[in-house]
Amino acid sequence: MNKTLLILKREYLTRVKKPSFIIMTFLGPLLMALLMVVPIFLATISDSGLKKVAVLDETEWFKSKFENDENYIYSYVNDDLDSLKSMVLKGDYNTLLYIPKPELNIPVNAILFNAKQASISLKSSIRNTIKTEVENRKLLSSGIDPEVIKSSKTNINIQTIKLEDDGKESKSYTEVDVALGLITSILIYFFIFMFGALVMRGVIEEKTSRIIEVMVSSVKPFQLMMGKITGIALVGLTQFLLWVLLTLGLYSVFALLFGPEAVSQLPAGTNMIGQNIGAAQISGNAQVTEIFEVINSIDFGVIIFSFLIYFIGGYLLYAALFAAIGSAVDNEADTQQFMLPVSIPLILGIVLSNFIVNNPDGNIAFWLSMLPLTSPVIMMVRIPFGVPYWEIALSMSLLVAGFVFTTWLAAKIYRTGILMYGKKVNYKELWKWIRYQ
Amino acid sequence: MQFIQIQDVTKAYANHLALDKVSLSVPKQTIYGLLGPNGAGKTSLIRIINQITAPDSGEIFIDGEKLQPKHIAQIGYLPEERGLYKKMKVGEQALYLAQLKGVDKIIAEKRLKVWFERFEIMSWWNRKVEELSKGMQQKIQFVVTVIHEPRLLIFDEPFSGFDPINVNILKEEILRLRQEGATIIFSTHNMSSVEELCDTIALINNGNKILEGSVKEIKQQYRTNTYEVHLTSVATALGDSLPNGFHLLSKLVTGYNEVTATIQCDPYVKANDLLGFLMDFGQIVSYRELLPNVHDIFIQQIESQTDKN
Known part of the structure; x- marks a missing residue:
């Protein structure tokens, strides 16, 4: 068997078999699912059954303002407070709402008496009712009809239509584009750092355990480096794929258990593809359908394809540099001085991505998405807004050229570095290694 | 019959000459002691033979053929700084390293079992390397070095870290390997083991060969x-x-x-x-x-060299 393949296999298997990998892989989506499920689950539990609420309203402002719904039945009572309290304790009522007479101009107070803890939803619905009523009263006392205020509230809905070269018009939703771009670029950013660091640590481990000299007497340093980088790339892809599959799996199990309505209540952002982000920012059914219409019109083929290319290409580019750093030092503490210049382009990319989404076709956006060190992050931000194919092709070719270059550079540092011990390495030294024949 | 021919090998690092036109010849099926103080160039030379680094000039022949990548499978190297993957299981690791030397997995497994039986370490097969003592790890490392049945073995300070009983076991194994046809290069500071084991020795200092020859001849020469x-x-x-x-x-x-x-x-x-x-x-x-022992010759030669400079 090919030696690089043997190395790849070992790097992959030892990492995938590690308990920490298995735990991370299965716990990640589970935690995420719990995050989605638990609040809804709790809500369905606490809201089960009708609750009776006694209202003791001394202000007499709220007569028939509290409306019964599927959870709460309000009944207006006029007994004295203490006997009502004992009725709550006996269980005749679940909750007693007491609104004392306001003194002078002190704002209205309300007290909820409960045998158990009052539910948050009840509290907020009562607060809203009281607030609206008090506001209306204030408006009336100033001579303003609350209806006028209500009718002056307007929802503005701006539709954006993207004009395509072939005359087609497609609806676009900037929020969706922003969300897609930011989420994919942040994923790439984390993937590069997480697994790049893994490559670096792997190299340092081989160096400090001194296995390296045995290894390079059997294989070429380049084979060892490439085997490690590709092996860890596969670990990353495996983890990512399992996360997606498990999350989708849990998601559908959840949907089966609680029904589709529950799924649509899921908190925004927990959906892997991030489709819900845009939805969460806008209320109203019409807009949600519109967003789904937009999502359907998005060219996911291009996005998924470019995501994979930038995901892998960006990783390969940086992993080679991380491997070189690992080879140049004796322990992880010494990596700092070299980590900084390597991480700056990536961090810059993420920081600038907020700026790029506002101007995805600007000059800065264009050049940063061509530069291989930043293109994996920046181009992913731009792609959902629509980028000409030639730009994507050029950027990808530059990325490939970039990773061929960094790999070549890293290999030169690596083959010298792995056999160098006890030497404080600086940039001048690295430059010397690069020029060795 | 010479197994390894080293001709005018020169290797320079940024600010010093590690090897200066060194020529050595290692006879077939002998134990060849490579001696020299720290920094003499021994490790540089060993790394060049292992093709870990390339010489700036000069050539190396192994059994008459110019040294090339395919020879890696015929060389077994035990570096002075031992190392194994700490988290990996002993058997799995030995198999992996054997396969990297080009041995088929099934054959490697068979041979490993023979060696593990011989050293009575079969029970370590499924233990992680980090669970073993340093001496135990050294034994594994030795097995890994010879598992692909190399024709050339390079041992760098093979006895460091072994207790006297294991040193003897190892000496026997080294002699047996020579008996079976291997040529052994043996780099060390331990002069008593040199006289006991080596057929031929070479002394290098500051990147130059000072003397080379059979132990007997050299002793005669320096009587x-x-x-x-x-x-x-x-x-x-x-x-x-x-x-x-x-x-x-x-x-x-x-x-x-x-x-x-x-x-x-x-x-x-x-x-x-x-x-x-x-x-x-x-x-x-x-x-x-009273014939001089290698230790005396070694010290005398190094000192006279230092005086000259």
């Missing part, structure tokens, strides 16, 4: 014509009346009329004349030539 005699029933005092060409270096009177003396002869006199002369003094109990 100082010094003899140790042990006499009893000594009648007259020994020392003042030695004939021309003989010098008394030391004299030790032990017990009644018993003397141990070291005497050096000038090159032009015959040692046998000394014997005849001594007979007149008393009863000769023992008489032997």
